[in-house]
């Protein structure tokens with residue numbers, strides 16, 4: 057029939073978008089259903105340097121509110137806790153106006169073609185080799201070895217940092233990866249002085265800072281995961297400052313033309329299509345697992361309540377589509393488990409309580425939620441941080457940086473200044489586990505809604521911030537549960553930071569603060585001395601650092617709610633080929649599949665999952 061395809065892919069992020077494009081390119085007919093619409097020409101998405109605007113854009117964003125702790129007393133101390141006031145607005149802080157309802161910690165996601173790769177900060181880093189090997193070890197599937205996964209990276213990447221032909225990198229893939237230009241870096245007069253001091257502390261030559269800022273952190277060196285110090289900041293954007301995302305993979309294949317202008321590949325992209333459940337056939341015998349045959353979805357804009365434009369009175373149109381071969385769920389870490397549970401796949405007791413008929417009792421769905429915890433060490437310098445060149449207005453009229461971007465130049469064609477990698481006292485195998493993003497002129501303190509009834513204080517232009525991402529988090533007690541059987545409701549999410557085995561992450565982050573302080577103390581005049589701490593303490597360094605980390609850490613790299621695991625593991629949702637256990641014709645391919653949060657930034661590893669899944673799904677394509 058008209059609505060039947062070989063494959064249906066749900067969600068167009070780095071997992072699903074990459075996969076749908078590859079399946080279609082291989083000759084399969086594919087329906088890609090995406091809840092959001094296409095904002096590819098929106099400057100907030102397209103202009104690399106406007107990424108701070110992208111995260112808050114109501115045309116792209118989905119708003120989730122989460123908890124980070126089991127203990128509500130800790131949550132109540134979070135300085136950017138978000139509340140809904142009695143007149144429906146947001147308040148951010150710890151002293152809400154009377155009658156306000158506590159929403160939780162604001163947690164951004166993108167509901168648009170290309171998923172979160174269209175509004176993220178573009179940081180494009182590989183996890184350590186041991187993280188891939190871990191998946192091979194628990195599943196016994198050697199195709200997860202770092203060596204094999206490197207092959208997928210090579211096919212994905214279009215590298216602009218290292219000379220063409222450098223082993224371990226790709227130069228023909230769709231995902232451009234580049235670092236800042238020398239010219240841009242040399243414009244950061246004061247910040248470079250801090251980076252010189254950083255180099256010295258890290259055992260690098262302070263007179264070669266610009267060389268360090270072209271150093272390749274994604275190399276295939278055998279000791280790469282032990283290398284520390286300053287590096288270039290790899291970002292998924294091209295050399296003239298266009299963001300490159302999963303949207304590009306999709307659009308290139310969907311728009312490709314064959315002879316006489318016909319459509320070259322059978323990729324149908326349905327935007328404004330919010331999938332509410334997977335459909336199954338009735339097994340022919342008790343021994344057969346239920347087979348996914350298609351999906352049910354709502355055609356309509358902003359039908360999910362995470363969408364800031366959501367209006368409960370707009371119902372959209374209920375539709376169905378069918379798959380001859382397989383259904384692949386790629387809705388991301390929050391939505392893939394939601395879709396599975398709405399379809400009857402999840403912890404039996406939870407589903408029964410919500411009157412959802414159980415198709416497969418799979419207790420791991422929505423458990424094992426993990427993230428990179430983030431924090432920072434920031435301090436006030438003796439001078440303000442400035443940049444030679446145009447002063448950007450971030451979207452306000454007459455922006456000289458936007459004019460420069462149209463020429464492929466200027467700050468908007470660039471990304472975060474520099475990356476610093478270090479090893480904490482609790483690092484395993486001496487692998488680097490602290491990733492700092494270097495921000496002159498402000499402090500990154502996490503996420504909260506852009507429009508609030510109160511003013512959320514900013515930081516002074518003399519502030520410098522080593523914003524810290526903890527790699528290899530040890531916490532795995534996070535949970536995601538449905539609150540009802542209404543697909544429009546957002547789930548209840550609690551990360552349970554620093555609980556259970558996650559306590560060790562506190563020590564690692566405290567070590568990260570200590571290193572940052574050591575660097576600030578070593579910066580000579582006129583940029584130094586850094587007399588006032590901004591984070592974790594305010595003013596003098598006399599706060600309880602672990603308590604600050606515990607109460608104020610944030611995150612935005614959620615993973616692992618539909619994790620791959622061993623056949624013997626009752627909590628494993630997927631096998632090593634992304635197949636949902638206890639079903640046929642159903643897989644999950646996105647960041648929810650990682651048994652552990654990969655590296656410092658999940659987006660490139662998730663693109664690699666999309667590449668790997670394409671290969672394993674195509675190997676099975678003749679079987680159906």
Ligand SMILES: Cc1cc2nc3c(=O)[nH]c(=O)nc-3n(C[C@H](O)[C@H](O)[C@H](O)COP(=O)(O)OP(=O)(O)OC[C@H]3O[C@@H](n4cnc5c(N)ncnc54)[C@H](O)[C@@H]3O)c2cc1C
Nearest residue numbers: 067069071091171172176177178179331388646647657659
């Ligand atoms: C503000 C921000 C900054 C970030 N910065 C970085 C960074 O610099 N580097 C990095 O590596 N990572 C970063 N991340 C994280 C990274 O972008 C994500 O981990 C990654 O995009 C996850 O990919 P995914 O395919 O699992 O899911 P997503 O990217 O979330 O894509 C899921 C897609 O599915 C769609 N969808 C969901 N439910 C349904 C449904 N029911 N029906 C139809 N469609 C549906 C969504 O609209 C979305 O398009 C950032 C994330 C955010 C939010």
